[in-house]
Amino acid sequence: MEQKMFATNPLHEIKWKQPKAVTVVDPRTVINPAQAKQLLAAVPKVGRTRGVRLKALFACIYYAGLRPEEATNLRLKNCTLPESGWGQIILEKVRPQANKRWTDSGETHESRSLKHRAKKETREIPIPSALVAILRExxxxxxxxxxxxxxxxxxxxxxxxxxxxxxxxxxxALVFTDEQVRSPLAARPYDLRHAALSLWLNAGVPATEVAKRAGHSVEVLHRVYAKCMEGQQERMNGKIGSALDG
Known part of the structure; x- marks a missing residue:
């Protein structure tokens, strides 16, 4: 095009459109709190050193709803860990993995700003005592x-x-049945985040607060987790029925 070898841009003639990506969480991937605790208890049993050192990272994804790249970059200064009760995490940076050729430092992990946030913006997340204890240990x-x-x-x-x-x-494999292992149930570490946000929403935490903790907009939160809201249809049907009867 720069050398004027084409009279017109040939890309304009292409009719194909990129298909829409699936943006809704599959409820089949979401584990319940009991399953989450079983999986976290099983992680230290894997390998000689990896499992025991990764348990707390996975716990951050579940109990705080962190993205994996957010948990990877978590630092002591970001954590308030009292001896009892709830603590807090203040996220400042993420540490995503990329090919060395695509990072400024030449390393596979490079510290960057929070996703969908301004360069110096932070995110505050209250964390339950269970995660506080795991991080302290x-x-x-x-x-x-x-x-x-x-x-x-x-x-x-x-x-x-x-x-x-x-x-x-x-x-x-240590916790699930063979059928569950073959299923989408908690197939990826990221599914711990899906389980966390689904739990918060189903527990009745306002969507605005869940979105704030998760680093989402409310609009995105409702769209992504629409299928993971257990019992919402029954409650809404009840409200509509009551209005009709009244």
Whole structure:
């Protein structure tokens, strides 16, 4: 086009349109609290060091609803961990995994701003006592990296997505039946986040508060988790029925 070899842009003649991506969470992937606790208890049994060092990371995804890249970059300064009661996480950065050729540092993990947020914007997330206890145990056992990161390999690096996935699949095999292992139920570590947000919504937490904690807009939250709202149809039918009868 720059050399004027085409009279018109040939791409304008293409009729194909990119298909819409699936943006709704499959409710079959969502585990209940009892299953989540069983899986987290099974994670330390996987491997010699990986499982025990990754339990707290997976717990952050479930109990705080963090994205994996958010949990990977979690630092001690971001955490308020009292001896009892609820604590808090203040997210500042994420640490996604990418090909070395696509990062400025030449590393596979690089610290970046929060997703859908301005460069210096943060996100505050209250965390239950169960996660506070797990994080305190993790810090007591493994300390932190020089930069304050809580989760890293024995050599100080970040666990790859493939390593996390391997540990997760092994934990599923320890807890689930063969049929459940073959199913979409908690098939990925990210499904822990889906389980967390679905739990909050079904517990009656206002969508505005869930969206704030999850780093979503309310519109996106309703669209993505529409199929995971247990019992909503029955309640809405009841309200409509009451209005009709009244």
């Amino acid at each position: 993790h810090i007591d056992a493994y300390g932190t990296e020089d930069d304050g990161r809580l989760f890293r390999t024995t050599k100080g690096g970040c666990y790859s997505s493939s390593a996390c996935s391997y540990v997760w699949q092994e934990a599923r």
